Amino acid sequence: MNLTHHFLLSMPQMQDTDFRDSVVYILEHGDNGAYGVIINQELGMNLGGVFSQMSIPCEDPMINEQSVLRGGPVDEGHGMVLHMPGPRFDITREFPGGVALSSSRDVLEALANSEPPETHLTLLGHAGWVPGQLEMEIAENSWLTSPADIQTIFHTPLADRRKAVGHLLGIDIGQIVGHSGRA
Template identity: 40%
Template sequence: MEPLSLTDHFLIAMPNMADPLFARSLVYLCEHGDHGAMGLIVNKPSGIAMAQLFDQIDLPLEIDPLRGESVFFGGPVQPDRGFVLHAPAGQWQSSLVVKDDMALTTSKDVLIAVSEGRGPARMLLALGYAGWSAGQLEQEISDNSWLTVKADPAILFDLPAESRYDAAMALLGFDPSLLSGDVGHA
């Protein structure tokens, strides 16, 4: 029997999540397997606009709609490193294909393409990522820290950041106020 993979799923922080880094977080899992898991928090803007980030890496960003777009706090691991979640997957130097039409890229070539107006049609730029060692995420799920649901790209790319958590919660099909923070209780 093949182990369950939560790649291309959302992790939704339980309403009672106490960790301030992850409270009300929506994480998009880019990779999950025996070795652990990694994903991006996709609903917490960092306070940095894309224009600022591109200025810091000496790339002009002249595309007006993108200049004011937020760079996200992707997680506490490697917060000085950029991660571009994008669709379509394309052909970039350092990409992890999450699924057929979506990838996570860490190489600068995708940012150069964005600055030149030939980047991916849909994208989310984050600094840092969220990571779990082997078995850690499974333990956190069994401890009732996270809910999981198959990801919807429309939530990632079409909704404002402040609407993503509630929209992902709605995918579960029940009222989250009915959830208990205690494992084994309704």
């Protein structure tokens, strides 16, 4: 099983508060485990706050008001920008599925100056699983999996992303219950 460029949709019975009601985009999955970012949890901070902390000037109120997402419980102080491939920064890595991840100051300076990447998510932290851990969680019915799509990542409103991934799977996530019974 390789879940690179897939979504993880947490099941209602998810006990881990870090991932409850989450959609995780898996950037990489293989022999070394899995690496991804949560794409539907606001951090309660906007990009202007990040710019301010890093002394990056930005005069555009629309850019300053963009939400920063909580990418996951690992390395929560580390900022990253998930974006479409194209612009390259000091630290940029492209992933299968048509996305890139940049994590250097120059990507934030580009955003502050209204330069590419226009389509992006700004995140703090990421999610990670050691080898076999994600497979075990899936076997325990903690997650549903779906091939990912760029539309959901970048163009679906934050509040609708769980529902959109459910639609990719052909289900109404609101109708799934968090327990099972025996007949």
